[in-house]
Amino acid sequence: MATQTPTRLAWIQHELDDLKAQGLYNTIRTINSPQGAWLVVDGRRVLNFCSNNYLGLANDPRLVAAVKAAVDQYGVGPGAVRSIAGTMAPHIELERRLAAFKGVEAALTFQSGFNANLAVIPALVGKGDAIFSDRLNHASIIDGCRLSGAKIVPYDHCSPASLRAVIQAERATGFRRGLIITDGVFSMDGDVAPLVEIQALAAAEDLLLMVDDAHGEGVLGPGGRGIVAHFDLHGQVEIEIGTLSKAFGVMGGVVAGSAVIIDWLRQRGRPFLFSSALTVPDTAACLAALAILEDSTALVDRLWANARYFQAALRQLGFDTGLSTTPITPIMLGEAPLAQQFSRALLTEGVFAMALGFPTVPKGKARIRVMISAAHSQADLDQGLAAFAKVGRDLGVIA
Numbered sequence: 009m010a011t012q013t014p015t016r017l018a019w020i021q022h023e024l025d026d027l028k029a030q031g032l033y034n035t036i037r038t039i040n041s042p043q044g045a046w047l048v049v050d051g052r053r054v055l056n057f058c059s060n061n062y063l064g065l066a067n068d069p070r071l072v073a074a075v076k077a078a079v080d081q082y083g084v085g086p087g088a089v090r091s092i093a094g095t096m097a098p099h100i101e102l103e104r105r106l107a108a109f110k111g112v113e114a115a116l117t118f119q120s121g122f123n124a125n126l127a128v129i130p131a132l133v134g135k136g137d138a139i140f141s142d143r144l145n146h147a148s149i150i151d152g153c154r155l156s157g158a159k160i161v162p163y164d165h166c167s168p169a170s171l172r173a174v175i176q177a178e179r180a181t182g183f184r185r186g187l188i189i190t191d192g193v194f195s196m197d198g199d200v201a202p203l204v205e206i207q208a209l210a211a212a213e214d215l216l217l218m219v220d221d222a223h224g225e226g227v228l229g230p231g232g233r234g235i236v237a238h239f240d241l242h243g244q245v246e247i248e249i250g251t252l253s254k255a256f257g258v259m260g261g262v263v264a265g266s267a268v269i270i271d272w273l274r275q276r277g278r279p280f281l282f283s284s285a286l287t288v289p290d291t292a293a294c295l296a297a298l299a300i301l302e303d304s305t306a307l308v309d310r311l312w313a314n315a316r317y318f319q320a321a322l323r324q325l326g327f328d329t330g331l332s333t334t335p336i337t338p339i340m341l342g343e344a345p346l347a348q349q350f351s352r353a354l355l356t357e358g359v360f361a362m363a364l365g366f367p368t369v370p371k372g373k374a375r376i377r378v379m380i381s382a383a384h385s386q387a388d389l390d391q392g393l394a395a396f397a398k399v400g401r402d403l404g405v406i407a
């Protein structure tokens with residue numbers, strides 16, 4: 009029986025209908041298999057170009073085995089927030105090992121990267137302070153900035169000149185503390201923040217610097233140690249945010265930096281104080297992922313080789329892959345309905361690649377985004393390229 013939407017909720021139905029009419033309604037698929045190079049989506053086996061499982065660790069047998077052993081020893085849940093009774097030995101071990109991997113004094117884990125941003129930004133700045141934020145920063149940074157109560161001063165995407173100009177302008181009105189925040193790798197375009205120039209400005213202006221390296225952790229830098237290692241800026245960036253849900257293949261967020269900041273977050277990070285810890289299985293899986301990264305650069309090397317091969321072949325076919333210099337591969341299509349049509353046609357060809365439209369990306373800049381993984385074989389990549397070539401010609405995107 010069809011139910012009638014109550015009048016007081018009718019506006020929501022109108023909004024939803026509007027999204028559908030504009031090609032912006034997000035259809036969420038159900039996955040009936042582990043995350044890997046291939047997925048079972050709505051009952052069909054398809055090539056996976058959607059997940060942030062950069063290194064193929066989400067279903068790695070070594071992580072699965074570590075989880076089983078940890079569950080046998082510790083059970084499942086943390087039982088409480090970290091500051092009351094929820095900090096268990098695996099949490100401490102993971103934080104010690106993450107700090108060593110990153111080459112920083114200390115690290116603190118959170119339930120997610122999103123929560124890490126909600127914790128750290130309001131703990132460092134507040135009323136009377138200024139945050140200088142790249143215009144394309146991730147939603148969790150924007151929300152963390154809003155929660156802090158500090159003045160948010162946007163600067164043009166990846167532009168040190170714009171950053172310098174807005175800092176100068178803000179100096180004229182005056183502020184107490186200043187914090188510069190940038191994504192490391194921007195997830196929609198796959199471009200990398202000019203961190204050397206930003207760090208030089210932060211140092212010259214005596215501002216705190218924070219980089220959210222969610223898409224760089226396990227991807228950029230020697231052995232996947234992230235953007236700070238990539239640019240050789242050890243000790244010069246106060247706060248690095250990472251996620252354990254992308255290249256690490258699990259779940260969780262991390263703040264890496266100086267011991268004094270980590271100590272402060274244990275006292276003042278609200279998602280740390282008021283939301284329970286990562287589960288033991290998550291923590292054990294992260295430890296196993298870290299051990300794999302410490303042991304060998306093979307997966308990271310494979311990821312980059314796959315990305316270079318796939319992107320060069322797409323450009324050869326005549327596609328526009330935008331600004332990417334990382335394994336994130338946008339295929340620029342323009343209008344959202346074309347991107348959705350492209351994505352549906354790819355699925356018919358057995359390829360799962362999502363269309364992204366407004367508000368995830370600016371209007372008129374809709375795209376398909378392919379996430380390359382070390383888990384893809386050469387045959388997988390070639391099969392994907394053949395599907396892109398066919399759909400691209402069918403829809404008149406390439407000649």
Ligand SMILES: *Cc1c(COP(=O)(O)O)cnc(C)c1O
Pocket residue numbers: 120121122123146148149191195220221222223251252253259260261
């Ligand atoms: C994905 C992402 C996050 C959120 O990470 P989760 O661990 O999934 O919550 C935060 N910041 C950036 C830049 C991201 O890309």
